[in-house]
Amino acid sequence: MKKARVIYNPTSGKETLKRNLADILDVLERAGYEASAYATTPAPDSAMLEAKRVGKAGFDLVVAAGGDGTINEVVNGIAPLKKRPKLAIIPAGTTNDYARALKIPRNNIKDAAEVILKDQTVKMDIGKTNGLYFINIAAGGHLTELTYDVPSELKSIFGYLAYLVKGAELLPRVKPIKMHLEYDDGIYDGNASMFFLGLTNSVGGFEQIAPDAKLDDGKFSLIIVKTANIFEIVHLVALMMNGGKHINDKRLIYTKTSKLTVKTPESEGRLMINLDGEYGGDAPMTFENLHNHIEIFANTDMIPEDALSDTEEEAYEEVSKDFIKEVEKLTDEDIDGDGKIADKK
Structure with a gap:
């Protein structure tokens, strides 16, 4: 048995x-x-x-x-x-x-x-950094540090409403931090009030922070909030609650990545990292997505189709992208007179 x-x-x-x-x-x-x-x-x-x-x-x-x-x-x-x-x-x-x-x-x-x-099970992605694993979020910056100041008894009684109330009280403290962030499609060097890596679409009770997050595609949803202006942050939150429209705003970067490296200059002091809502250490850190790492029971027939990978179709797309990249690398020396790839053996 x-x-x-x-x-x-x-x-x-x-x-x-x-x-x-x-x-x-x-x-x-x-x-x-x-x-x-x-x-x-x-x-x-x-x-x-x-x-x-x-x-x-x-x-x-x-x-x-x-x-x-x-x-x-x-x-x-x-x-x-x-x-x-x-x-x-x-x-x-x-x-x-x-x-x-x-x-x-x-x-x-x-x-x-x-x-x-x-x-019914799903093979879920999880995150890893410095020997620690996380299942939902990794984040850093003054915006994320607000959560450490919410008393545990408030969390128990009011849930995510406590974060909103306490967050509004502490917003004036938010200031930009110089960050160096390296991810799959680029590098961000500049001020930010927060970076956020999500594995699901649900954070603190909100389901629109990473509205197109997939549970099993090997990618984090990365958000870099560039502004530290209180009114602009409140506006971004309003856009988020209005159908996840914040992801197209120029005051933040929204992308997908399988890996993220975070560094800050010594002059900035410590950058505390939040892993699944708890303090997880200080930057520098590198975060890695462990694809399909844990098989977990879930109501898969109730999970929206776009939250899970269409394995065959996405595998085909991935192979196609790799093929195109390899073709683009070819030079004239690689092609023979008949337009075929030359045999270099």
């Missing part, structure tokens, strides 16, 4: 996970798993260490039950392994961005667990 381990935060969601644990285990048994559970502790990296342990022990499935922080820890436990178990998530946090992107029920724990019974 396949084995599954539920790693749950007993304090998440006003202890609802603890009260519903028997239902979760019952669902896993119905799905054909021999199921067991582990309650995280206040000790550092409790969820991560347990996820790594059961992954190495050959478990087939790890269920991360809790908020986005618990999910991030579990991913950091299994991501470095050569043979990785499948992942399922049961949200019980505040914003639950990952569950939102995967269309997993966020208000009913049993319904979230029963997604496993549908046996």
Whole structure:
């Protein structure tokens, strides 16, 4: 029989996970798993260490039950392994961005667990930097540092509304930082109030920050906000909430990239990096997209078609692009008198 381990935060969601644990285990048994559970502790990296342990022990499935922080820890436990178990998530946090992107029920724990019974999975991209893994965002700049000042009790009570209220209060602090950013299609050298790398379209409860994000295409959505003017930032937020129209604004750069290197001059001081909503270290840093790295249960029949790759069509497009690039490299010496590619052997 396949084995599954539920790693749950007993304090998440006003202890609802603890009260519903028997239902979760019952669902896993119905799905054909021999199921067991582990309650995280206040000790550092409790969820991560347990996820790594059961992954190495050959478990087939790890269920991360809790908020986005618990999910991030579990991913950091299994991501470095050569043979990785499948992942399922049961949200019980505040914003639950990952569950939102995967269309997993966020208000009913049993319904979230029963997604496993549908046996629908997605091979998800995740990000990596300095030995750390992230599943939703990496960001840096004064705009992102606002989130560190939101008290945890406010997050629990008001959710992403707390970010808006506190963010509005702290906006006057925002100032530009000199950044050097290298990405697939170019280099940005200049002032910016924020850079943002997204893996899904849901951040802090908003689904329009990266409106065309795909979950499995090997690319981050990169946003570089060049302005630090309060009124311009508020205008960009309004455009974002009005159907994601901010991505075409000249006050920011919006592109796709598989890699990003971030540096700042020493004179700028530290540039704090936010990974999935928590402090993840200081620049310089290089971020890499790990394509299709973790297989995760999701409501794939409810995820919009444009959020997942059309594998055959996009593979054809990729091969076509590579072919064109190779042809463009050819010189007159490479072509023989009949217009064919010369054999240089």
